[in-house]
Amino acid sequence: MAAKQGWRFDSTYDHKDSTGEPIPFVFTLGSGKVISGIESAVRSMQVGGTRRVIIPPSQGYQNTSQEPIPPNFFDRQRLFTTIFNPTRLGNGEGSTLGTLIFDIELISIRH
Template sequence: MKVGGLRRVVIPPSQGYQNTSQEPIPPNFFDRQRLFTTIFNPTRIANGEGSTLGTLIFDIELLSLRSP
């Protein structure tokens, strides 16, 4: 990938967050709560959406390269 390139990474629930103590955890409270209320949302789990709640999608941009 070249500098400035973008890639989307999709992580299925079986390989994503299984509990709230797994790392990496977002550093600030707002982002942490947003993550946990999305993945561990009791209402959506009760509605049968539990199998898709843990799917994580990251858009990654390569900002720079270092020479070895």
């Protein structure tokens, strides 16, 4: 998240399978389950490419069911409490509350 109080809330490199290999985030383009900023970025990427994407709130989390979501309950809670903070939204801070920065590496595409 990019803000005065930004922090790293998740990394797929931290999620390992039984052999210790990182488990990539897998999703279906156009499913609506992923925040639109990630969908937009991935559509123009090539396999093997990496990209840093700054996602404004309008293309970020619109609700708490959109992915990617950190697996740890407390990280999820902190993420959504920050983005959907009623007091700060009421103070007109909504334009900055949900700004996200993702470093994306496109591993593969399945058709």
